[in-house]
Amino acid sequence: MENSSALLLGRSGSLLQFVTILLLMLCVVDVKSQLSVDFYASTCPKLAQIVRKEVVNAVKAEMRMAASLLRLHFHDCFVNGCDGSLLLDGTDGEKFARPNLNSARGFEVVDSIKRAVESQCSGVVSCADILALAARDSTLLSGGPSWKVPLGRRDGLVANQTGAGDLPGPFDNLTLIIAKFAAVGLDSLVDVVSLSGSHTIGQASCATFSNRLTNFSGTGAPDPTLESSMLSDLQSLCPANVNGNPTTALDRGSTDLFDTHYFQNLVNNKGLLSSDQILFTGSEAATAAARSLVQIYSVNPGRFFFDFANSMVRMGNIGPLTGSNGEIRRNCRVINS
Ligand code: HEM
Known part of the structure; x- marks a missing residue:
């Protein structure tokens, strides 16, 4: 009896483990498949062109802007995932963390891109996705590679200044x-x-x-x-x-x-x-x-x-908010009221 209950416990234990592992695997697969390159195909079919045009204008005005936009996507994704949290204004924002203060730049360009996108597809496209597309376009316009950008991220509701302070730094080994x-x-x-x-x-x-x-x-x-x-x-x-x-x-x-x-x-x-x-x-x-x-x-x-x-x-797949999490910010600098 003892043996059989031990066996049962053992079995249910391994069954539990099996189910847990299966669920974890599903989660991993799910996170990867939550984003898709055609996410805005019906809601904002011209999105890629709109973003490209704005990035071209910005880079024409100042070549360095390509680098600055690429870096914004990195600094966004490494803190709370790619959720546009870096873009939020406010003294408790990530912009005031040491790696970003007087260093992260391109926020006005992101505003222009967002305005252009909103004028054609209002309330649909996240600021986090705009950063991912702008990073790709910036790389390409500088002579680098292109890639299809998985989309469908939503914008976070909070910034994480402490997390931003812990970004990889130039003095780290x-x-x-x-x-x-x-x-x-x-x-x-x-x-x-x-x-x-x-x-x-x-x-x-x-x-x-x-x-x-x-x-x-x-x-x-x-x-x-x-x-x-x-x-x-x-x-x-x-x-x-x-x-x-x-x-x-x-x-x-x-x-x-x-x-x-x-x-x-x-x-x-x-x-x-x-x-x-x-x-x-x-x-x-x-x-x-x-x-x-x-x-x-x-x-x-x-x-x-x-x-x-x-x-x-x-990198663009780090912790995206999807489904009903987060929101689609109207203005990348503030959460919707
Ligand atoms: C490996 C760890 C990394 C460290 C320690 C690091 C550190 C830095 C530092 C200290 C700067 C100069 C900031 C300033 O003086 O204002 C910088 C600039 C830059 N970083 Fe990184 N970075 C790292 C990884 C990355 C990654 C992963 C990306 C993009 C995917 C990136 C993109 C850039 C770009 C494009 C610039 C120039 C930005 C501009 O001119 O505005 N970095 N980085």
């Missing part, structure tokens, strides 16, 4: 960066290295790399992994008492072009941020694997573009 990616479900090194390749476009301010210029990690000397002519350039750009917030190109070889030059820089000790260069140089557990990806991408644009596009889709 590789182990920590990998952990931060894994924490949002991007558990492949390919995601870390290929998405870091976004730094083939855009700018960074002195504050994000001046730690490398004079007293690296308290050594009293510059970062030895920074190439000497670039070091002196950066030292004159960012003296200790620098005024304002000077910036320089993340990829000083082909600043506005989405290409493999970023990876060639790393091979030549010309990565701008410490978090860039450590993908190639260092002695952490994952360095060898990262280094080998950097080497591959540096000579193989096709492989970089392919991996980048896939990783962007994976």
Whole structure:
């Protein structure tokens, strides 16, 4: 009797486990399939064209805007999932978190895109989806790959300033960066290295790399992994008492072009941020694997573009709100009243 009840318990235990695993698998499959590339086919059939036109105008006016829009999607997705929470105004918003303050830009462009979309399809398209489309268009307009953007995200109702403070940072080591990616479900090194390749476009301010210029990690000397002519350039750009917030190109070889030059820089000790260069140089557990990806991408644009596009889709799949969760914001800066 004891045996049979133990057996029964054992069986029901494993049945329970089986059902739980099945449910979890369904959830995973469901999350992936919640977004679809034709989500707005009937409700906003011209969406892609509307967004493209606005991004083209913005990038024509300022080439760097492509980089800024791409980064907004990243900073949105890594905090509470891709839910447009980064766009919310207010002193408790993500815009005031350290990685975004005086750094994240392009919010006015997102407003223009949203206005253009609302004028043709009112109350239908989320701000989170606009960010995903704008990131794709920005990449393409800079000479990078294109991909089909899964859509159907809804907008979040809350910002998460603390979460935004914990975005991957320029002083993080590789182990920590990998952990931060894994924490949002991007558990492949390919995601870390290929998405870091976004730094083939855009700018960074002195504050994000001046730690490398004079007293690296308290050594009293510059970062030895920074190439000497670039070091002196950066030292004159960012003296200790620098005024304002000077910036320089993340990829000083082909600043506005989405290409493999970023990876060639790393091979030549010309990565701008410490978090860039450590993908190639260092002695952490994952360095060898990262280094080998950097080497591959540096000579193989096709492989970089392919991996980048896939990783962007994976990043765009982080924790989307769907169904009746969240809302479709009318104005990306505030939740609907
Ligand atoms: C791997 C960890 C990452 C770190 C530590 C990091 C850090 C940074 C920093 C410090 C800047 C300069 C900000 C400033 O000075 O205002 C920057 C710029 C940028 N980041 Fe990253 N980033 C990372 C990953 C990514 C990813 C995954 C993407 C996109 C998918 C991305 C896209 C960009 C772009 C395009 C810029 C230039 C933005 C502009 O010019 O406005 N970054 N990043």
